[in-house]
Structures are given as C-alpha cells and as structure tokens.
Amino acid sequence: MQMKTPERAAFDALDHPTVVVVGGGFAGLEMIHRLAGKPFKVILLDKNNYHCFQPLLYQVATGSLGADSIAHPFRRTVGPMRNVIYRMGEVLRVRPEENCVETDHGCVKYDHLVIATGTVTNFFGNRQVAEEAMQLKSINQALDIRSDFLQDFEAALYLEDEHEQRQRLNFVIVGGGPSGVELAGALAEIRRTIVKHEYREMHNERMQIHLVDTNDAVLANFSPKAQRLALKYLKQLGVKVKLGMMVTDFDGSTITFKDGSTMESNTVIWTAGVKGRPIPGIETAVEQRSGRYRVDALNRVEGSRNIYAIGDIAQSTADPKWPKGHPQVAPVAIQQAKQLARNLRRKTGSEWVPFKYREKGSMATIGRYKAVVDIGPLHFGGPLAWFLWLFVHLMSIVGFRSRVMVLTNWAWKYLSWKNTIRLIIRPYVRKTAVAAEPVQG
Numbered sequence: 001m002q003m004k005t006p007e008r009a010a011f012d013a014l015d016h017p018t019v020v021v022v023g024g025g026f027a028g029l030e031m032i033h034r035l036a037g038k039p040f041k042v043i044l045l046d047k048n049n050y051h052c053f054q055p056l057l058y059q060v061a062t063g064s065l066g067a068d069s070i071a072h073p074f075r076r077t078v079g080p081m082r083n084v085i086y087r088m089g090e091v092l093r094v095r096p097e098e099n100c101v102e103t104d105h106g107c108v109k110y111d112h113l114v115i116a117t118g119t120v121t122n123f124f125g126n127r128q129v130a131e132e133a134m135q136l137k138s139i140n141q142a143l144d145i146r147s148d149f150l151q152d153f154e155a156a157l158y159l160e161d162e163h164e165q166r167q168r169l170n171f172v173i174v175g176g177g178p179s180g181v182e183l184a185g186a187l188a189e190i191r192r193t194i195v196k197h198e199y200r201e202m203h204n205e206r207m208q209i210h211l212v213d214t215n216d217a218v219l220a221n222f223s224p225k226a227q228r229l230a231l232k233y234l235k236q237l238g239v240k241v242k243l244g245m246m247v248t249d250f251d252g253s254t255i256t257f258k259d260g261s262t263m264e265s266n267t268v269i270w271t272a273g274v275k276g277r278p279i280p281g282i283e284t285a286v287e288q289r290s291g292r293y294r295v296d297a298l299n300r301v302e303g304s305r306n307i308y309a310i311g312d313i314a315q316s317t318a319d320p321k322w323p324k325g326h327p328q329v330a331p332v333a334i335q336q337a338k339q340l341a342r343n344l345r346r347k348t349g350s351e352w353v354p355f356k357y358r359e360k361g362s363m364a365t366i367g368r369y370k371a372v373v374d375i376g377p378l379h380f381g382g383p384l385a386w387f388l389w390l391f392v393h394l395m396s397i398v399g400f401r402s403r404v405m406v407l408t409n410w411a412w413k414y415l416s417w418k419n420t421i422r423l424i425i426r427p428y429v430r431k432t433a434v435a436a437e438p439v440q441g
C-alpha cells in the first residue's frame, strides 16, 4: 500500500463536502480561487495542465507572444491552496446517480459537481470545412497557425508563378467577431512590417488577408460606432472585408461561397462560432442547437440537484436582461463562478441568490494604436482605446511572471517590430498532405 504524504493525508481527512470542478478556464479557475481556504474539499480536473488565456491566442498564432506567456500551470495555482487538489484528466462521462465523474484515469466522487468545460469551434455541420480549415480555440491550434503561415511564406519564395504565389499567400479568416478581427489586423501588420523587411524577395502586396462574415457588419455585438471604426481600421491596414458572404465549402485550395463565387487559398482560419461539447451522462439538459447545458438562475443544470454549469457551457434564460442567454465571454464566466461560490458557501437553509450579469463593456484591437471600446454610453476608438485594451488584457493575465513577459514582449514588438517568436519549431502538417503520403511497405 502506498504511504500518503502528510499533505495528502490532511486533504483526505478534511470533513467537508467535495466540490469537483471540471475545467480550469476562466470559470473553473475563479471557482477554485473562491473556494480556497473555505470548508470544502475541492478537486480541479482538466485535460490540460494549464489555464489558457484565450483572448490572446491570436497573438500566439501570429508570433507576437510565446505560448507560455498566456498559459499558467494549474499546479502553480493550487500549490498554496491546502483544500484544493488538481488532477490532469479528461472527464468522459457524468454518472449523476452515483455522484461521480468518469475520467480517463478513473472515477472521481463529488458532493457538488461544477462543469466549466467551455466550448469548441462550431462549423455548423459543415464537415468538409471542419476537415480543412484551421481553428483558434487552443494553444495547439494557435501554434499550428503560426507554423503554417511561416511555412507558407517560406514555400512562397520558391514559387516562380505569380498566381501560385498569390494563392499560397492568400489568408482567409471566416468570422468577423473579435477573434477574427484581431487576427486579421495582426496578420495585416505582419505584412506591413515583417514581410516587408524580412522577406525582401517577396512582393508584400501578394499577401492578402480576407475577412469574411455573413453579417452586414464586423463585430456584430458591438455598437454601430465601434463597428464603423473597426471596419475603417481594417481597411486602413489593407484587410479585404467581405460582408454578407457565407462560406459553404473549402477543399484545401478553393473556397466556395453561397452565391456560387469562389476564391483560391490554401489557408482558411475559422473563427465563425463556438458550441458546447457536453459531457455524456446528462444529455436531457443539453440545448441541442448550442450544445450548452440549460441552467436555472442559480446555474443549476436542469433536472439535477447538485450539478452546476458555469461559463461558456451554461445557457441560462433566467436573467431578465439576457432572455436569450448570456454572451460567451470571460466576464460572464468569472461572475457566474463568483456567484456560485458565494451560494455554495451559504449556511444550510439560507436562500441562494440568483445570478445577474453586470456587463462592463467590450473591446477589440485591430493593430498598433487601433482598437475599439464600448463602455456603457461611451463608444470610442484610436490610441486611447488601444492603451485601455493593453492595460485590461495585461492585468487579466494569470501570473505575475506572465504579465512581465507579455509587457516586455509587447514593448519590444510595438517599438521595434523585431520580436523573434516567429519560429517553426513544430511544423504544421496539413491533413490532406498526410492523406496524400504514399503508404510504405
């Protein structure tokens, strides 16, 4: 029999209810912070051993930040929390009748289960596009994009034919929300600075960035003023914005739109939507279209007594100001976690307080000195918005070291454009290339 360390023995001996938190994103991480030092035994389960700050994924994808700047190891977070432990593992099923979750390493028992598993990319059922397009939801995917565009630059230099070179350097981003807009702006700046100075043998205007959206405006959830400004900034950077266009197919080299028109490109990056990927076991509570768990005003999963969902995976229609559900953004995830933790800490018998989202504003950046901000009645853009964006994101990153790293990288980048994270460390291999490889033997 294995001897327990005193630390582990002390954790096991705690005579408190066990809260299992699945997912250490914005919601799960806030949850464990709020329960640390409180009368609970908390077990955090995540398939990755780090928290990922998704709002800056596009900066990893475009070589402005290294992956470790936006990731923070869970063990570092839970180290000082005596009543919290972390286990790396993917939760495969919930067994509500036994109060346990099944992971790829075994079962974990709970008294309260908090599901905070976030979302995955939504291709709206288009399997061919899902096969071929790139995504921006995880660090792995961001690193794939980074390698891919750098490989494209290198390969383009070998191409004599202008048409082939343009096809190789045609980048199409689908989805004009904040992720798509920010990525398009960052790629346009790469063309203006890096390509111009470091790929001198290449005509930089042969690199084109297209941003496609079915809506009539970019940043659909922002104010009309922010939308207009964002469009202006994108055009100033030379991004070709195609509004009211729907991508219906992409075979790896040709994109087809709903109106029958086509465009040649090797690279489509899909940022057009997300959906929940619910864990099997409590299917009856899943909203089919969004893949999210229907929850009540207390974030309790429909039909359950002790299972809660928070963050992007939760869909509540109980908040009077948000009858269609809350937006899938970090502040909602954080506020829901705070409220649920407060409720869990209430004395037995006292009434729980329903969740109400307090919207603080929205912001998106579109290159150096260009950003748009909506805060209450204020809608503005330009350098002030950009500095505000920098400040808010810098302060939100988990970990002092990461903050210092991000600040240093940004300062170096925006002052000199000489950051050197543009490394192809793990080359990206397209699925079609793998499929085309001759079978050995």
Ligand SMILES: Cc1cc2nc3c(=O)[nH]c(=O)nc-3n(C[C@H](O)[C@H](O)[C@H](O)COP(=O)(O)OP(=O)(O)OC[C@H]3O[C@@H](n4cnc5c(N)ncnc54)[C@H](O)[C@@H]3O)c2cc1C
Pocket (backbone or CB within 6 Å): 022, 023, 024, 025, 026, 027, 028, 045, 046, 047, 048, 050, 051, 052, 054, 055, 056, 057, 058, 089, 090, 091, 092, 116, 117, 118, 119, 136, 137, 178, 179, 279, 310, 311, 312, 313, 328, 329, 330, 331, 333, 363
């Ligand atoms: C590119 C991009 C840019 C964004 N920009 C902004 C922005 O500027 N501002 C903003 O407010 N929001 C932004 N968002 C949205 C924001 O990141 C999400 O709303 C937020 O991450 C939701 O938090 P969450 O805790 O619900 O889920 P997540 O942060 O997605 O965390 C989910 C966690 O669950 C884990 N997990 C999933 N399934 C399992 C499983 N079965 N078993 C174990 N672990 C599992 C994952 O590893 C992950 O750690 C952006 C999102 C993206 C993708």
